[in-house]
Amino acid sequence: MDFLKPRYTPMNRRRRIYEGKAKVLYEGPEPGTLIQHFKDDATAFNAKKHEVIDGKGVLNNRISEFLFQHLNDIGVPTHFIRRLNMREQLIREVEIIPLEVVVRNVAAGSLATRLGLEEGTQLPRSIIEFYYKNDALNDPMVSEEHITAFGWATPQEIDDIMALAIRVNDFLSGLFLGVGIRLVDFKMETGRLWEGDLMRIVVADEISPDSCRLWDIKSADKLDKDRFRKDLGGLIEAYTEVAKRLGIMSENEKVQTGGPRLVQ
Numbered sequence: 144m145d146f147l148k149p150r151y152t153p154m155n156r157r158r159r160i161y162e163g164k165a166k167v168l169y170e171g172p173e174p175g176t177l178i179q180h181f182k183d184d185a186t187a188f189n190a191k192k193h194e195v196i197d198g199k200g201v202l203n204n205r206i207s208e209f210l211f212q213h214l215n216d217i218g219v220p221t222h223f224i225r226r227l228n229m230r231e232q233l234i235r236e237v238e239i240i241p242l243e244v245v246v247r248n249v250a251a252g253s254l255a256t257r258l259g260l261e262e263g264t265q266l267p268r269s270i271i272e273f274y275y276k277n278d279a280l281n282d283p284m285v286s287e288e289h290i291t292a293f294g295w296a297t298p299q300e301i302d303d304i305m306a307l308a309i310r311v312n313d314f315l316s317g318l319f320l321g322v323g324i325r326l327v328d329f330k331m332e333t334g335r336l337w338e339g340d341l342m343r344i345v346v347a348d349e350i351s352p353d354s355c356r357l358w359d360i361k362s363a364d365k366l367d368k369d370r371f372r373k374d375l376g377g378l379i380e381a382y383t384e385v386a387k388r389l390g391i392m393s394e395n396e397k398v399q400t401g402g403p404r405l406v407q
């Protein structure tokens with residue numbers, strides 16, 4: 144498999160495809176591949192709040208690698224190929240479906256506000272929500288009617304996305320439960336991947352404490368990006384705790400923040 148062979152392109156000569164708030168995408172070593180680079184930038188409230196938190200990108204790269212590799216292993220298709228270094232991973236390029244798929248198990252965040260639920264209330268069942276990925280519009284919530292009417296995804300694709308979302312939720316819920324963490328909710332992105340004439344929907348982007356709500360089961364401490372949103376401090380410590388519980392980092396390890404850095 145050719146794409147597994149490294150291609151020695153100096154960092155600063157790689158073609159930058161896209162720079163987002165938390166990540167940069169570079170052209171990959173083979174057609175159909177990309178390099179996903181995790182930055183230390185933290186943003187919230189549609190980027191109105193922004194900070195650089197040393198080491199966050201390294202932790203998210205490792206945690207996302209761990210989760211995507213396990214999803215691949217249990218037959219949930221994802222864009223992930225392999226991690227390249229501390230901040231970067233090799234992924235398959237997909238056609239991103241412009242929806243943020245949110246799965247909720249426990250009331251928190253905007254759902255708690257919208258429906259007047261107390262944060263922490265277990266929901267009667269897992270709920271899937273769709274938001275239209277559009278920063279200018281503040282990622283508004285949309286229904287299946289909007290999605291099909293505007294052609295963002297077909298009814299069949301929505302079914303596939305929901306089936307994927309449930310599998311990812313079941314896997315993540317069980318995995319985190321096993322290490323004393325409650326998966327309150329998470330966001331995932333999906334994309335179309337073509338293999339010849341065949342197209343399938345795969346999980347893309349990242350799954351990390353930036354995109355999940357993770358609460359310690361015993362203390363109810365938040366181990367996710369709400370530490371930043373709510374100015375609680377201790378974000379790196381919380382993400383490190385998640386990595387340690389998952390067995391990604393050893394007990395005494397400290398996150399190495401050196402290594403490949405973003406070339407401006």
Ligand SMILES: Nc1ncnc2c1ncn2[C@@H]1O[C@H](COP(=O)(O)OP(=O)(O)OP(=O)(O)O)[C@@H](O)[C@H]1O
Pocket residue numbers: 161162163164165166167168177222234235236237238239276277278332334347348349
């Ligand atoms: N496999 C993939 N192929 C193509 N694009 C991808 C893939 N995985 C993720 N992306 C896209 O790469 C970008 C990652 O950057 P980042 O998460 O920083 O973006 P962002 O600032 O959150 O902006 P956006 O609103 O576009 O998500 C996102 O736009 C995401 O949709």
Ligand SMILES: [Mg+2]
Pocket residue numbers: 163165348
């Ligand atoms: Mg993003």
